[in-house]
Amino acid sequence: MHGVGDRINAVIEARRAQVPVIEREISQWERVLRMLDDLAATIRECEAAEEGQAAADALAGMDVAALSAQAAGALGALTAVRAKVGRRTVNIGVSGRARNGKSTLLQSLSGLSDEQIPTGRGQPVTAVRSRIHHSVSRADAQLTMHSEQSFCDEVLGPYHAVLGLSSGPRSLDEFAAHLVGDGTENGMPDESRENGLRGHPQFAPMLARLREMRESLGTFRGHLTGGVRQADLADLRGWVSYPPPDDGSGAAPDRRYLAVRDVLIHCPFPIEDVVALGLVDLPGLGELVPHAEEHHLAGLENEVDFVLMVKRPTDTGALWSVEDAQALELVRRAGGAVAVRDFMAIVVNTGGCDQVNIDALNADIDKRLNEGVQGRFHNVINVDGADRAEVRTRVLAGVLDHLATALPRMDAASIGRALEVGAAARRDVLAAVEDALARLRSIMTPTATEELIARAEALRLEVAESLQAWVDELRRRADEGYEDEEFHARVTEVADDVRAWILDGFGEGEEAWTGRALGQMRLHKSSASFAEGALNGIRVEVSRRFSAIDDLLARRRERFWGELIDALGPRLGRLLEGDDPQRALQGLAERFRESPEPCPVLGESLDLVLDVRLDYRTRVLPKVRRALEVLLPQSRGDAAELAAMLAVPRTPEGAAELFVAVSQLARQAAYDAGKVLAGEPNVSAAVLHAYGEQFEDTFIRSAASETEFRRIAEAFRDQLWDEHAAGAATATARVQRVRVALTRLRQTLRDPATSTQAVTTTHGTATITHGGTQG
């Protein structure tokens, strides 16, 4: 075997050179997977939100889950390749069903004994599978122990899952408390399920295993340290073998093997070459443990470069069985792109077997697997697994020689296949991404300026609509037919008050008034001066009393401002402060003027409505004064006639006559003034309508309105649109997020630093070459 070691070591070195490249590829696909996850989440958000519908619709045809699966496939292939090229040893896996002499062959290959790789008749004895590395300098074992948690998660969990029991125990104490299948009331959530498993061909043995674990918990719990412990090879058996059959002592069997997660043995193989060689005891097929097949395949894919599939031709097993075919199929799958002939050999373990069975098996293999031509597809090695010398020469030497030659092409095939898978995935994902980006391009997404303009316009539109409604309402109130009952009631109240005052002898009683009149007439020897003074006084008092309508007019103005605040709309209303409408509007005008880019026209339009005058003095008094002219003799065309009316005899009768004349004039004046007020709602409403209309015109339709609304949108953006995002802006943001996600994904997939195109073999080693950016 001289020279084989060097060749193999050279292969190992060559393949290790590929590790960084493969890792970059892996890292890229990991990033791609994460990005696809992000993309899926972003699309889900779009689908869930109204504003995201445009983006969601554009991406409706993109099956991100399928792309992720494809990316995961590429990543899986690369991961397997990395496991291969990253190894420091060439690993030979030994596979085979129980009782076929797998452990015996391992002993012969490694030179170890029953103490490390237990064999035995009857019950299987190997409980923990080892990895055995050839070392000329070491002879020891490293035991990697389970922690309690890893034991629960990796050992108990799968049992529970497969058995359909409730979720596995979260802690060992919980496991200990849950007395599985012993019939006690406590801790039997799965009692009925367990009853159903009794006698089940596959699950009943697993359930029995669980019981054994619990029974023997005390024997291994102390070893669940999660650490690594060294063991002498001489003491290894206790850690890796099942306990012997019940000795009848009643003590729980020692199941320390349950605490062992992994065993790595270093020992000198019976070979002369210094070769980095490892043997892997592959998980047994056909064992009644959870996920046996998956574990086996994972071991094949990730841990070994070559498989020896042991088959012992016995009386009952002299033919290539269905189970053997299934096991072989797993090997073929694991080999992937590598020719199965390069990747495996069938070892017919002839030790202790009848020749007739040996021949029958060989014949059957040739017939079924090699199409009648020996060694056509599968190499078959007939050897007595217990014969160490024979094993060394016929098996180990042959396999090493084969690997020294075949490994480079096997590696090239594996890496090439992985990269092909990656390239295909990249192509598909890129195509989908490009397609999605093209679709997104069809969605108009505004620029920041466009967005500002759109917001300003939307704000202006909102305000315009509600102002229009307000002005319409003002117009309705100004209509001749609008019945302002509140106003009329108040006017009637005030007019009644004035009339009552007149009828009450102008507040002093008719008798007192006439008495005073008589006295004054006699004093001045004329009724004229008293009458004139009386009329003047009445005029002033009537006018004063009607000013009581001011409270209502003030309320009207307040209402006008309050309604304007509502009419400015909910969004612009965010800029208003305080409960007092007048102050709020003043503040708003101030803010408009003081904003970084001032809005003087909008400010002035507010000033206009704040200046509306509706008080008695301004609005009503001029008309009331005209109505009161009936009490103003000198201003009338019929002054002489009125003077005659008031020129009464200076007698009690004359005074009474004067009272009638004066009070009738006063009643007429009060009535006319009341009539003026009764018409005032229309006038006030017309005034308010005019102000409202003027405001609306200036605020919405003036030449500066559009510009100043943009300034408002810019200056008060945060206050006006404080929500996370809304409307068009949100839609834009969502499209943008999807676009960014897709663009980053495309960039990652096109990254030339990690884009690998081809693998070639040069001088027997695999070499990966880098390609340029793919389109």
Next chain:
Amino acid sequence: MSEPFKAAVVGPSRVGKTTLLTAILADTAELLAGTPVSVALDEATASRVRRQKGHLRSAIEAGEFDAAALGGTQAMSVYEIKLQADGDVGLEIPFRILDYPGGWLDPDMRARSPEAGKEWPSCEAHIKDSIMLLLPIDAAVLMEASTPAQRAAVPELLGLVDVEAVAERWAKIRNQHPAEPAVLLLAPLKCEKYFSDNGGAGQEAGRLRKLVREKYKEVLRIVAAECKDRMVHVVYAPIDTYGCVELMEAEWLRLGSGGLDFRGHYRFRGRPPTISVKAAGTIMQELCRAILDTEIGRTTESIDASLSAYTRLLERKAAPKGGFLNTLSYYLGNEVWENRAGRQRTQQEIARAQRQREQLREAVEKLVASPSDDRVEVW
């Protein structure tokens, strides 16, 4: 008794039609002052006018004026007025003014009212022959309505639906007699408060005119539409029937039907209040103008027709059978006198009668020629 010239009055009750009649008499008398022609009333009308004057006098005495107390009924009234030449011949121009509730136009209403049923045929005949349709209007109702509810009550209070129906009927018939006069006279009453030309200080003549135009727009439209083949002389004459009474306060009373009724409270102007009728003479003036215009037209434009009609009348030697033109010829021609005097008349009698006839004619011409009141407008 010969057929008089006819005029129809339609308007709401309590608008002051009797007062208007009194005012017409007073104003016409003033216009005829200095002529040997006077205004005379029949018994019933004179009695009604006397009663009305009595009420007014009592009110002045009491210093309180209550328009409602002056009455108003839903019944039909006929006023007989004539322009009478002084002297023993008894030449005259009689007018019959019929005031009837507009509601009578409604057959259902007539069915419910025995009086309406009974009087309707004569009413219809009267409307048919009326050369003037006089629409008295309560100016206070128009002018004092200041709230929407009050304004909404105005058409009902003015009886506009009835007025429009009567106007339509009248105009339809007038259209069939294009040679006869047709005068539509809109006469707002109780206008004292709104004018400053008759002792008041009102400045609302313009507003009153505007409101009348507005509210009677439909009436004017109907009349114009019905009288496609002829002109209708439309006169607007705001009348002070008292001149010394001015609206002081108005009440708008809620009726059970949900509508509003109007009640004005008036005060007297001046001390003592002096009646000063304004523009009421316009009505008689316009009646006479209609007669005169038509006669001139008839004489100049269809002299042959009138001559033959006259001849026929002479031949028949009978009172007019009715119809405006027959009446016209009868009263303003010689026929009336000739019929009355018969064949046994002396030369002296003939000359006297001829003179009286001329005087009557001159008086009518004078009446017509008198300047119209400044308030009056032809629309």
